[in-house]
Amino acid sequence: MAITDKTRKALWAQSGNRCLLCRIELVQESEHENDKLIIGEECHIVSSKANGPRGDTTFIGNYDHIDNLVLLCANDHKRIDELTEIYTVEKLKLFKLIHENWVKTTLERDVIAFTNDKSNIKSLPQVTTGKKIIDIINGAHLFDFHHDELSTEKEAEIVGGLLEDFKDYGDLLSDIGYAEIAKLGIRYNDELENLKKMGFILFGLRRKIRLRNDKKENVGLYEAASIIIVRDNNPSIVNNFLIAKFPTDFSFF
Ligand SMILES: [Zn+2]
Structure with missing residues (x-):
């Protein structure tokens, strides 16, 4: 199975184009060149491989379901897959919940504030x-x-x-x-x-x-x-x- 386009779109939308951990924008405007720089990566919470990051042989369901996916910048993707004792399944699920809530409430409150801080x-x-x-x-x-x-x-x-x-x-x-x-x-x-x-x-x-x-x-x-x-x-x-x-x-x- 692969991640479907529909899931991918939903994941990007729910994540507000921001990394789960550092909140950096995942599609960057390059002011120096005309094309955009995509630094976002769709990452599995539980790896589909038993010996992969957070691999779990008792996992039931679809690894590519949106509930098992988070969106991260390349650096943080590497971080969560290396430091699996810190970034456990439970913690990532909690972060995902907090992040998606943050996107929703920030957008509802003030779209301008949300887009403005990208200049940082x-x-x-x-x-x-x-x-x-x-x-x-x-x-x-x-x-x-x-x-x-x-x-x-x-x-x-x-x-x-x-x-x-x-x-x-x-x-x-x-x-x-x-x-x-x-x-x-x-x-x-x-x-x-x-x-x-x-x-x-x-x-x-x-x-x-x-x-x-x-x-x-x-x-x-x-x-x-x-x-x-x-x-x-x-x-x-x-x-x-x-x-x-x-x-x-x-x-x-
Ligand atoms: Zn990040």
């Missing part, structure tokens, strides 16, 4: 060329940089140094000629290669963010360069994207 979570594409880094940093008003915990002095020097370099050039690029910019792009290609050898991947995006001051007053839209350097085994990496949370309201001044 974004997918950042992997950056593979120096030129792309330049496009992200060139003329940005704000630099929103993060990195994974660093464990050696060498890592701190390279990762920290590189982010500082991006910041310096982001401010300077408008005053530099094309030839210099092209050379910088080539140097960044080497830096990306170097990061890769050290087990790091760079994700980034240029985006507009709305800023608010301390009084929560809107002070306008600003160009922000978001760059995150993470280890290549970071669980938030889904294909060529990093699924990361961003605050919508930056406080500054």
